Amino acid sequence: MCQQSIELGIELNIINHGDSHIYFPHIHLHGNPIHALICYINSELNVRNVGVIKSIEISRDSETFGQFMKKWTNPY
Ligand SMILES: [Zn+2]
Numbered sequence: 001m002c003q004q005s006i007e008l009g010i011e012l013n014i015i016n017h018g019d020s021h022i023y024f025p026h027i028h029l030h031g032n033p034i035h036a037l038i039c040y041i042n043s044e045l046n047v048r049n050v051g052v053i054k055s056i057e058i059s060r061d062s063e064t065f066g067q068f069m070k071k072w073t074n075p076y
Contacts, residue, residue, distance in 0.1 A: 001052045002031045008039065008047070009076040015045070023048055029056070 006028050014024065023040040030037075036053040058064065 001035055001054070004030065006030070006037055008041075010041065010045065011074065011076050027053065 008026060008028060010026060014026075023042050026039045026041055027036045028039070029035075033054075034056060036056060038051045038053055039047045040049040042048050058068070
């Protein structure tokens with residue numbers, strides 16, 4: 001959508017989850033207007049499929065905001 005080159009950061013606890021035969025979905029929020037890249041990633045950390053999500057809703061509660069800030073500062 002925005003033609004940006006996106007570098008993905010996957011948390012280690014997701015990588016080590018154990019479902020090695022299943023592609024796991026990962027989303028990367030960015031841009032103005034905000035949108036998301038959804039990537040399906042295999043156990044070798046190769047991106048197998050991607051899509052763009054333009055419709056995004058974020059819950060307006062303190063729990064979600066706290067988690068958002070935690071993600072924001074997470075170095076993976
Ligand atoms: Zn984008």
